[in-house]
Amino acid sequence: MQRPSITTTLLFAALLALVCSAGAQAKLTIEITGGVEGAQPIAVVPFGDVDGARPDVDIADVVAADLARSGKFKPMPRREMLMTPHREEDVDIREWQLLAMNSLVVGEVMPRAGGGYDIHYELLDVFSGKKLLADTVSSTSKGLRNAAHRIADAIYEDLTGEPGIFATRIAYVTSSGRNSRVVLRVADADGYNAQTIVDSAEPIMSPNWSPDARKLAYVSFEGRHSAIYVQDLASGRREQVASYEGINSAPAFSPDGRKLAMSLSKDGNPDIYVLDLTTRQLTRLTDHYAIDTEPAWSPDGSQLVFTSDRGGKPQIYRMSAAGGPAQRVTFEGDYNAAASYSPDGNALVMVTREGGRFRVVVTDTNGGSRRYVSSGPLDESPSFAPNGDMVIYATQNNGRGVLVATPLSSGASHRLSQDSGEVREPAWSPLLH
Template identity: 50%
Template sequence: MDHQQETSIIMRILWLLLMVGVWSAPLSASSVHTIRITTEASQHGLPIAIVPFTWEVPGRSPPEDVAAVVRNNLERSGRFKAMPPGDMLARPRSAEEVNFADWRILNMENLVVGRIEAGGSDEFQVTFQLLDVGKQEQITGYRFNTNRQDLRATAHHISDIIFERLTGERGAFSTRIAYITSLNEGTSNHRLTLTVADADGHNPQTIIESSEPLMSPTWSPDGRRLAYVSFENRRPGIWIQEIFTGRRTQVTSFTGINGAPAWSPDGRLLAMTLSKEGSPDIFVFDLERSTLRALTRHFAIDTEPAWSPDGKQIIFTSDRGGGPQIYQIPSSGGEPKRLTFEGPYNARASYSPDGRLLTYVTRVGRNFRIAVQDLRNNQVRVLTDGRLDESPSFSPNGKMIIYATRVDGKGELAAVSTDGRVRQRLALQRGDVREPVWSPYTR
């Protein structure tokens, strides 16, 4: 069965399920998207050569190019400049086969070699070695038993090991992203989905689909649940769904807006926007006790709460000063303090995992772009150059920001390194994609 046919059958099944309304699924459904990755090559970063891993499994063809996954991951981080395989003078399969002079002459500081062999009880055995070209020695090396389905996960794991050894910081390549896809917009068959995928955009799995708007997905701190807004009852409500079981519960359905859920770092509280008392204000809902506490009371629009990593502060968007700007308020209550002063429109802010930076959407002339603000000196840097960039979300190591952009009138996801050096589009072939949120670390 070719892929297109398979997709259309899956879509027809989805369509049938949707006749009865919203469809939620545990995180195991087969993927229906195909992903195309385009990279703006890094001109900076640590030079590294990742030699294509030799395929040593008789009678089978490689399901994934493991070295290419690793190369793509490391480049996307903005910290590495990976050598194109076509420029390599040799393709050793292990450290013993390496002639270090071949790589020194190409100014490579680090070299990765590897091979994939038939495994024992598992299908494959992946071996890799990270080598220091200058010192002519191995930095680290591992062997993994894996199978066809987990080969990409193994490649992400290898990427994490290399990233951590060479930068001293934890990699985030094994984490996931969630986002909203809009399908068939402008037709009577309009569908919204909430999808979870690997951090590089591969392996997408729809966890809920609806004919009514879905928006504002947000991860629980344990990475096992998503809160989001669904209009499935013809009004907005906040829902929580377990991604591995598909089990879901409605948290709120107050009159007016039920929006912008945000989990506290300890997972006990959900900050949200409610307008039940007239105008949108920030509330904090206790998930264990089912109690609700108002944090702001103002006739302005107060929305998009986000917690500081220590849980002591909440930032939010408010137009109490005229246009939308970012404010901070103690999560226990108090006086809001304005944090953004540059530009007429700043919204949807969130903290970096170390609490030192904010990222938000900022208006620059007639464009909306992603900015980072350093909270120590309040310096603002605009990282992107699109017309309609929005919904920035930090990776759990704080090194990258995923965001939504529009390319040729179509919503796509992109990632930018927090230093602004490297941007990469994660282009999905189907639908209009938006509101990406990066998962926390789950191990």
């Protein structure tokens, strides 16, 4: 019999540690899929613990994992590091040049008087030896992972010119098979800290973030009927905002957070309505015998795109948020649905049917320049990451629902799954500032 290799043993130990640390809460597991061609080499040296600091989070490990997950960086494995400096003055830059690194991150963790930690870090350009970034981030003991994500965000932004999205969160719906419990959860963008928002025996659908990332709107059938709720994440308090006869569906916060677009069929068949969350005034935007649903706001709040089958098949239409006539946006393909805007307002992402497969496609705002992001066959619920760099969507992997985040420029995709059951309807939070 063959002896298990050291790598296998280590892998097993790492998995075991993961399983044990996950506790009772189901955790989202992240796997990077596909190649990492063109990824920049970066070394994130393990941070030093100063003055008896004993943080229970390995900051450098979280930062390196974040950067790797973006698909744009290839962090150096620790075992290949010959030295582990914690400050710029201890760095021998030639060593890192010989190791063919582009960038180097060093840092240390110090206890704060009164609890928590200060994390000091520096980002160096290995080619020139120049210091690109030096900062100190304060954190509670519990907030260390979030502090590490914020450090990764700053490094990412400095090196790519785009805001990082590691300190964001993802809402998603899970279930473990037919007629089992359905759970709406929110987890950190790296799958950690999964928190249950609603747990129900009835379906839950369509989570949508408020622009300040403090609230979620969603559809729940817990009253044996679809209803739209808005829930404050910190307090858990929630409010039912639409529970009319027929469907109450597809809530979408306006970019200023004051309104909620939705699809209701209270007046006969599904039409688009906008609810003013302050005055509670409900305005009907479309009045058509066809299905009108899946409204999404343009980032400036002036327009809405939505799905309608008024032409016979589902297609994307656009109208002014003030009401008025709708213009058809998509003409290619006989099924285009669930469109939403990129954060800069210059692109749309939607589901399209092509050769019997439901795939995710990115288009310009007029439905042209189609670029497929996924291969199907049953992909759905796409949206842009808050920096516009990636698209996240739900897909089937070996008959199980999983989430995939795919970068639009270069780099690898990553897959988010739960050890059991399925994950669907991802909604990426706005940037948390």
